[in-house]
Amino acid sequence: MTAAAALAGLLHQGGRPTWQLPELTGLNRLPPRATVRRGPARTVDLDGVWDFRLVPRPEDAPAALARRTGWHRVEVPGLWTMQGFGRPHYTNVQMPFATRPPCVPEQNETGIYRRRFELPRGWRRRPVVLHFGGCEGALYVVVNGEPVGIGKDARTPAEFDIGEVVRHDGPNELLAVVVRWSDASFVEDQDQWWHAGLPRSIALYSPSVGDVEARAELDPDLRDGTLRVSAGVEGEVRLLDARGRVVLAGPLEDGRFEGRLRRPAQWSAERPSLYAVEVTAGGETVACDVGFRRVEVRDGLLLVNGRAVLINGVNRHEDDDVRGRAITRASMERDAVLMKRLNLNAVRTSHYPNDPYWLELCDRLGLYVVDEANIESHAYEHELCRDGRYLAAWLDRVRNMVERDKNHPSVILWSLGNESGYGPNHDAAAGWIRGRDPSRPLHYESAVRSPSHADSSRWGEGRRVTDVVCPMYPPVEAIEAWAEADSDDRPLIMCEYSHAMGNSNGGLAEYFAAFRRHPRLQGGFVWEWADHGIRQTDRAGRAYWAYGGDFGDRPNDRNFCADGLLWPDRTPHPAVEELKHLGQPVSVEAIGGGRFRVHNRHELLDLAHLRIAWTLEADGVEVARGVLPVLRTAAGASEEVAPALPAGGGERFVTFRSTLRRATPWAEAGHLVAWDQLPAGGRPRRTALRRAVRPRREDGALVLETHGTRAVVDDRLASLTFGGREVLASGPAVQVWRAPTDNDGLSLMPERGRGFGFGPLARWLALGLHELVREVERVSVRGDAVEVVTRASGRARPADVRHVQRLRLSGDGSLHVENEVRLGEGMVDLPRVGVVMELVPGLGELEWLGPGPHEAYSDRRASTVVARHRSTVDDEYVPYVFPQEHGHHPDARWLRLTGPGGGLEVRGQPTIGFSAGRFTADDLTRALHTVDLRPRPTTVLSLDAAQRGLGTASCGPDTHDRHKLLDRVYRFAYVLRAP
Ligand code: GAL
Ligand code: MG
Numbered sequence: 008m009t010a011a012a013a014l015a016g017l018l019h020q021g022g023r024p025t026w027q028l029p030e031l032t033g034l035n036r037l038p039p040r041a042t043v044r045r046g047p048a049r050t051v052d053l054d055g056v057w058d059f060r061l062v063p064r065p066e067d068a069p070a071a072l073a074r075r076t077g078w079h080r081v082e083v084p085g086l087w088t089m090q091g092f093g094r095p096h097y098t099n100v101q102m103p104f105a106t107r108p109p110c111v112p113e114q115n116e117t118g119i120y121r122r123r124f125e126l127p128r129g130w131r132r133r134p135v136v137l138h139f140g141g142c143e144g145a146l147y148v149v150v151n152g153e154p155v156g157i158g159k160d161a162r163t164p165a166e167f168d169i170g171e172v173v174r175h176d177g178p179n180e181l182l183a184v185v186v187r188w189s190d191a192s193f194v195e196d197q198d199q200w201w202h203a204g205l206p207r208s209i210a211l212y213s214p215s216v217g218d219v220e221a222r223a224e225l226d227p228d229l230r231d232g233t234l235r236v237s238a239g240v241e242g243e244v245r246l247l248d249a250r251g252r253v254v255l256a257g258p259l260e261d262g263r264f265e266g267r268l269r270r271p272a273q274w275s276a277e278r279p280s281l282y283a284v285e286v287t288a289g290g291e292t293v294a295c296d297v298g299f300r301r302v303e304v305r306d307g308l309l310l311v312n313g314r315a316v317l318i319n320g321v322n323r324h325e326d327d328d329v330r331g332r333a334i335t336r337a338s339m340e341r342d343a344v345l346m347k348r349l350n351l352n353a354v355r356t357s358h359y360p361n362d363p364y365w366l367e368l369c370d371r372l373g374l375y376v377v378d379e380a381n382i383e384s385h386a387y388e389h390e391l392c393r394d395g396r397y398l399a400a401w402l403d404r405v406r407n408m409v410e411r412d413k414n415h416p417s418v419i420l421w422s423l424g425n426e427s428g429y430g431p432n433h434d435a436a437a438g439w440i441r442g443r444d445p446s447r448p449l450h451y452e453s454a455v456r457s458p459s460h461a462d463s464s465r466w467g468e469g470r471r472v473t474d475v476v477c478p479m480y481p482p483v484e485a486i487e488a489w490a491e492a493d494s495d496d497r498p499l500i501m502c503e504y505s506h507a508m509g510n511s512n513g514g515l516a517e518y519f520a521a522f523r524r525h526p527r528l529q530g531g532f533v534w535e536w537a538d539h540g541i542r543q544t545d546r547a548g549r550a551y552w553a554y555g556g557d558f559g560d561r562p563n564d565r566n567f568c569a570d571g572l573l574w575p576d577r578t579p580h581p582a583v584e585e586l587k588h589l590g591q592p593v594s595v596e597a598i599g600g601g602r603f604r605v606h607n608r609h610e611l612l613d614l615a616h617l618r619i620a621w622t623l624e625a626d627g628v629e630v631a632r633g634v635l636p637v638l639r640t641a642a643g644a645s646e647e648v649a650p651a652l653p654a655g656g657g658e659r660f661v662t663f664r665s666t667l668r669r670a671t672p673w674a675e676a677g678h679l680v681a682w683d684q685l686p687a688g689g690r691p692r693r694t695a696l697r698r699a700v701r702p703r704r705e706d707g708a709l710v711l712e713t714h715g716t717r718a719v720v721d722d723r724l725a726s727l728t729f730g731g732r733e734v735l736a737s738g739p740a741v742q743v744w745r746a747p748t749d750n751d752g753l754s755l756m757p758e759r760g761r762g763f764g765f766g767p768l769a770r771w772l773a774l775g776l777h778e779l780v781r782e783v784e785r786v787s788v789r790g791d792a793v794e795v796v797t798r799a800s801g802r803a804r805p806a807d808v809r810h811v812q813r814l815r816l817s818g819d820g821s822l823h824v825e826n827e828v829r830l831g832e833g834m835v836d837l838p839r840v841g842v843v844m845e846l847v848p849g850l851g852e853l854e855w856l857g858p859g860p861h862e863a864y865s866d867r868r869a870s871t872v873v874a875r876h877r878s879t880v881d882d883e884y885v886p887y888v889f890p891q892e893h894g895h896h897p898d899a900r901w902l903r904l905t906g907p908g909g910g911l912e913v914r915g916q917p918t919i920g921f922s923a924g925r926f927t928a929d930d931l932t933r934a935l936h937t938v939d940l941r942p943r944p945t946t947v948l949s950l951d952a953a954q955r956g957l958g959t960a961s962c963g964p965d966t967h968d969r970h971k972l973l974d975r976v977y978r979f980a981y982v983l984r985a986p
Pocket of ligand 1: 197198503962
């Protein structure tokens with residue numbers, strides 16, 4: 008047979024195109040089997056450079072095979088959409104095309120991959136298995152001109168026995184043809200970039216041992232364990248402990264082995280003790296890791312080894328800004344290590360089974376995994392789960408996952424997929440898993456999905472398919488009310504919450520407080536781990552991250568794919584500090600009288616592995632420090648400590664920092680695990696006004712002057728000099744606008760395209776806050792003060808702000824500025840109230856006393872400490888993929904901006920929020936990508952009396968009312984002086 012005929016035969020069966028035939032989930036695929044390690048003599052790696060060509064439609068592929076020209080060379084694993092062919096396409100819910108399932112567009116690019124291979128000597132008369140770790144698109148395989156088979160689940164292996172068609176005495180030709188769109192696309196409608204190609208490793212292996220099932224079970228009393236192995240062959244089993252000692256061994260009888268182990272080391276995320284199972288048969292030894300542990304839902308709790316665990320998790324997609332979903336081992340290692348360093352203990356493999364190496368890392372480093380089947384029919388959410396033609400796909404996909412991943416101790420819950428409604432296909436899939444693997448509970452969000460995230464009316468449902476109540480994005484009030492109602496016998500673990508899009512994750516502390524109050528609120532998974540931007544360079548060669556629409560991909564959902572805790576290159580957003588702090592395994596509380604209580608929140612470990620040091624600072628200056636004695640406080644217990652804090656004045660804080668005494672597999676000794684800062688006396692103070700200087704008139708302006716300080720007011724504070732050096736490029740003007748954050752409803756901006764319909768931004772735009780015109784009403788002298796009254800109104804819109812500034816110069820040269828801002832009708836819940844000024848170029852060094860060091864907002868500041876922080880104006884820029892408000896620091900006692908050109912000190916009365924950067928709110932509002940921003944030479948200094956919290960309204964609850972600006976009058980004051 009020719010390859011063309013073989014391929015044509017696979018593409019059409021009984022006259023029907025097989026890529027539009029959902030009943031057909033694959034052809035000739037071997038049954039799925041567990042991931043095991045095999046020796047090099049039994050494997051041939053097929054990764055590397057392959058021939059490649061792209062044709063517009065599947066029907067064009069057979070004829071293209073014979074053509075000599077038009078072939079390229081590409082890396083495998085790799086995605087052609089990231090290698091210069093076709094393009095990535097981003098959609099969230101909607102499909103990228105309009106045809107209805109199971110039909111896909113006629114124009115359907117199809118990639119042809121080709122390479123040759125030779126078989127090692129000694130593989131004659133032995134099985135030869137061809138393994139594809141995954142495939143983006145429907146996979147068609149032809150070897151030596153013979154049809155081999157079809158695979159459709161993009162994210163589990165497709166394996167074929169090619170023993171009958173290979174040659175042992177010469178080269179073999181392998182063709183892997185990938186059809187981009189198929190019936191399977193409708194159940195792979197996850198919120199991410201659509202790509203195409205071969206993202207995972209490809210190999211040949213010649214097994215004597217096929218599937219291995221290795222169960223390391225703990226007895227109900229959690230003492231002794233049983234290892235059960237079934238391998239379907241006659242041979243030997245050995246169990247080795249972490250030091251490589253054989254602790255159990257014996258023959259496989261009828262393909263099975265069972266052995267008891269006394270007091271095995273138990274596996275948990277905190278102490279991931281592993282054993283290795285080796286199975287030897289037919290001259291081959293294969294191995295996999297196992298861990299003795301017990302997972303169950305009992306008494307309304309998810310228990311691991313009998314203990315209720317608090318899930319501090321994240322949702323992680325497989326994504327790389329250069330390689331797309333063809334991720335490397337190094338990137339997986341970096342992710343896993345970073346998760347551990349951030350006090351995370353769990354990951355949901357949203358929304359499909361991950362590269363098997365990821366689970367190996369989770370086993371080894373200790374991360375609980377919710378393993379999710381590759382099923383999401385979001386665009387046809389309530390249809391396909393009831394469509395009998397897709398029943399086979401549901402079963403195939405859960406089975407592929409369970410069989411591949413069944414031996415991993417890290418997997419504690421099986422998830423039936425994401426956002427696919429709830430129908431009989433789910434019942435079938437759940438029934439199959441329950442029969443196949445009763446050792447793990449099930450997870451499926453859509454079975455408890457109510458009409459809105461805030462509504463809990465259906466949380467009591469879905470028992471057939473979910474053993475945990477796992478809603479997404481519920482407000483904290485809803486989960487607390489659920490816990491108090493005590494109406495369910497399942498625990499609640501949010502499968503997604505705290506949507507991390509842009510400057511986000513407001514309100515996280517409230518969720519953690521709820522978890523700590525109610526044992527059955529067992530945590531959740533933040534959405535999501537990393538932004539999915541694609542690295543591009545502009546014409547000037549500057550790198551930036553592209554999002555939906557940047558490739559001409561239509562329809563698209565713009566930057567909704569940039570919603571992670573980390574930038575695409577895995578640099579953490581500031582919000583990560585908050586999550587790390589809230590999930591910390593030790594915390595210190597003040598109990599009065601100079602005494603403190605240290606809480607050990609570990610699952611197992613005592614505190615002896617931590618060095619807990621403290622410092623006492625007064626007005627940001629250290630006055631004492633010490634180290635607590637080694638604490639052997641048991642997990643779950645607490646202990647009182649009383650470090651010797653000397654008495655003294657000033658505003659005082661004691662800060663406890665816990666660091667690792669010894670290195671772990673994921674961090675060096677000295678790594679900061681936990682911190683808490685507690686007030687220890689005093690308060691922020693006001694700066695007193697001494698002998699105010701009388702204003703005088705000079706050339707039509709009002710002048711305030713004393714020893715080296717001179718302030719000139721014409722229609723505003725126009726000039727401020729210290730020792731003859733000007734500090735202002737433009738004086739303070741009222742500011743009620745901030746560059747909208749994603750949570751404010753950024754995508755509603757008319758010039759930024761279609762909106763998602765959430766957030767307060769629509770109202771701000773209707774008021775005209777983004778285009779205020781300021782007019783001076785009056786500049787006058789009142790006693791020793793110069794009073795400037797301005798009015799800011801919306802250009803053709805009703806916004807109306809009256810701002811009174813009273814400036815007084817103190818005899819010591821400091822300029823005291825009192826402000827009153829009155830807001831007009833309907834002007835409640837604004838982004839901010841304060842002033843903005845620009846400082847002359849050159850004042851690029853920043854120091855402040857206040858919460859920091861990272862940016863913080865009223866609803867995201869638990870992780871900050873009050874201290875003297877240093878930064879630069881350039882470093883204050885937080886380059887969110889979609890430019891937006893950033894860099895705010897609430898409650899500064901003072902801040903200094905200095906440089907060779909002099910400097911300025913601002914003192915709060917007693918505190919003031921601020922940000923200092925190179926961009927105005929307007930600059931940030933207009934930019935669509937980071938490279939659209941041109942840094943100003945000046946310093947844009949915003950002083951905020953109040954700024955709205957962040958919330959998470961881009962996909963979840965908005966900020967709480969107490970973090971909204973609901974007053975109509977704001978009074979605030981600050982002092983400007985030479986540093
Ligand atoms: C959820 C969904 C995720 C993602 C997220 C928003 O509804 O499960 O896949 O779309 O919202 O970023
Ligand atoms: Mg979705």
